[in-house]
Amino acid sequence: MLSRVFGFGRRPFESLSEQEILALAISSEEDDGRIYRAYADGLTENFPQSAKVFEEMAEEEDGHRDSLIELFRKRFGERIPLIRREHVKGYYERKPDWLVRPLGIEHVRSQAEAMERQAYLFYVEAAKRTADASTRKLLDDLAVAELGHETLAQRLEQKHVPGEVKDEETAAEQRQFILTYVQPGLAGLMDGSVSTLAPIFAAAFATHDTWQTLLVGLAASIGAGISMGFTEVAS
Template sequence: MKNFSELSEKEILALAISLEEEDNKIYNEFAEGLRETYPDSAKIFDLMSREEDRHRHRLIKLYQEKFGNHIPLIRRQDVKGFVERKPIWLSRPLSIDKVRKQSEVMEIETQNFYYQAARRTTDAAVRQLLGDLAAEEHRHQRRAEQLEKQFINPQVQEKENKSAHRLFVLQIVQPSLAGLMDGSVSTLAPVFAAALATKDSWQAFLVGLAASVGAGISMAFAEAVSDNGSLTGRGNPWLRGASCGVMTTLGGLGHTLPFLISDFWTAMAVSGVVVIFELAAISWIRNRYMDTPFLQAAFQVVVGGLLVFATGLIIGSS
């Protein structure tokens, strides 16, 4: 890996060509990744991709005039000082906010590169082109804002916001809600059965802790391997698995932690109150994000929770 200060003018031009080729491909990937869900934003990145391609042609033309037809392969990772770019363009579907932030960083980084490169060169033609490209990258930021105003009117913005909301529900809310419901409901029976069978808060806590953590691990792996998200649009499987597993564990721990109270009947009462709040929270989330009428959601969740709760009481009292 070389320091930027060690590069010759020939290597600087070769690096600039490589950067423009990379940015062109990334903007193409952004456009393709956004086309189905955010078609109007995809048009912006199509135009930005073509701009980068024009920059590449100008750089190659000057390079050929100065150094011939062989262009050495010098990439950003071969030179110290460049910001590492996370390959968010490989994810499907793409997050519109992440894409816009990434493109802003790309434009600023490329602009700074051209400014620094122009200062280091002594050839007049090379310096002029690098300076011109630095100015154009600066104008790109304003151009992107103009394109956004052109293509992203209030109606389109509302449509894209709805698309973003659907993706958020699909990738985050659904697996998290599934985990919360499983953790809150499925652990009721073992926790309260153990509590009534032993009349010992600590033993009930240990059973609840084991049931919550075990269920969280099981649900995390089950969600992660269910599908890779490439066809369903459900996003990164490990992110879904992590959110599902964490919420499963938290759902079980909610009514398990009160059994840290040494007085058994006090712990039982507090845990029962927590169960009510858990079921109410699940009903609210289903109403808020899954468009399920609140009363219907409450009925479904409460009936299921009470049946499991009663099962635990019956088994623990027998």
């Protein structure tokens, strides 16, 4: 854990050889393709049209990976070193938000844009550290491709998610938020409040000190309601 936080045992990016830079690019493209497919899987049920966008973006990443592997074979042979993002100090990391369910469509779109920006910056820096002409050309081409992914994503959205479909998905996401968080929270709030107030009112009638009992009861019911509301939302 501490090694991840402080970067112990991780290589500085500037210390990587051209072979290692290519290996890192290959693993990064593989990971991004898998992330896009995970996004597609998470969106398929509620946002099937947007899921198609991420399926096609994953295929685009597969093409980048294949180009990198072909170049690696020509220069360094068949054995690709195992080097991933988490092995490089200061290198960007992906938060595993694709494991969260349900996936929010707007969140996924913004994350995809961030992924492409990060990949673009990586290829720009990688090209600067490469002397081989063919490798540098490929890295420059991939940087341009990553920069153009925003346009690609827009074209894919126009193809799969026209205006009326996007409006439907936005409305569906709002309904999903209400059903997932708001409704359970309100149910927990009501449950906690009612279950706490019932014995408090009974005590008030028994002791005839209604005002003090009411104050204590309100405080207890509000606390219980908030607690159960959060519990319902988190469960």
